[in-house]
Amino acid sequence: DAGITQSPRYKITETGRQVTLMCHQTWSHSYMFWYRQDLGHGLRLIYYSAAADITDKGEVPDGYVVSRSKTENFPLTLESATRSQTSVYFCASSDAGGVSTDTQYFGPGTRLTVL
Amino acid sequence: AQSVTQPDIHITVSEGASLELRCNYSYGATPYLFWYVQSPGQGLQLLLKYFSGDTLVQGIKGFEAEFKRSQSSFNLRKPSVHWSDAAEYFCAVGAGNNDMRFGAGTRLTVKP
Numbered sequence: 588d589a590g591i592t593q594s595p596r597y598k599i600t601e602t603g604r605q606v607t608l609m610c611h612q613t614w615s616h617s618y619m620f621w622y623r624q625d626l627g628h629g630l631r632l633i634y635y636s637a638a639a640d641i642t643d644k645g646e647v648p649d650g651y652v653v654s655r656s657k658t659e660n661f662p663l664t665l666e667s668a669t670r671s672q673t674s675v676y677f678c679a680s681s682d683a684g685g686v687s688t689d690t691q692y693f694g695p696g697t698r699l700t701v702l
Numbered sequence: 703a704q705s706v707t708q709p710d711i712h713i714t715v716s717e718g719a720s721l722e723l724r725c726n727y728s729y730g731a732t733p734y735l736f737w738y739v740q741s742p743g744q745g746l747q748l749l750l751k752y753f754s755g756d757t758l759v760q761g762i763k764g765f766e767a768e769f770k771r772s773q774s775s776f777n778l779r780k781p782s783v784h785w786s787d788a789a790e791y792f793c794a795v796g797a798g799n800n801d802m803r804f805g806a807g808t809r810l811t812v813k814p
Contacts, residue, residue: 591745622804629706629792629804629805629806630746630792630794631804632802643800645801646801677745679746686801687734687796687801687802691802693738693745693747695744695745696744
């Protein structure tokens, strides 16, 4: 049982380039989430999805785009990367109950560096 | 929106000693409260959560936390720390508005 996986694990890109971070879960969980983790800020929610084709903004959505055509996949795209988007990105999923009420299961993270 | 404060950025304890990690939140109603642990290079794993009922919550790995409404706190405790507990610990607060806020984290170092 693979659980929740993220790819790539490490990525270096340049300012202005488009970058897509992938997230895949094998549990058929309804909810999926994208967070960024920055020193001193903990984790901040970027976007979440309650089901396929249903997405909504979190606390820090600017500069990011998401889609969810299949339940198991939730890619995060930085359309034009900026240095301020250098961070560790975590994908998570939960079975039900919403963003704020249910246990979330986290992937291993993607460390993104924007030069 | 709700907010979370973890006052201690870094704590060092000796192996076998007791541990308490502090978490304070700001929210108008009873929140959903979580403690997660992050080992180096890993994602977060849930230790315990509180939704309602008994204010003392037991979690995995011997951890417990107590919800104190009067103090807006949800402190994490462990009676005897093991070297494998060295990690970063995050308190999180969920509200009914599809919003989840994490604290900045407390890094735990365990001395032999």
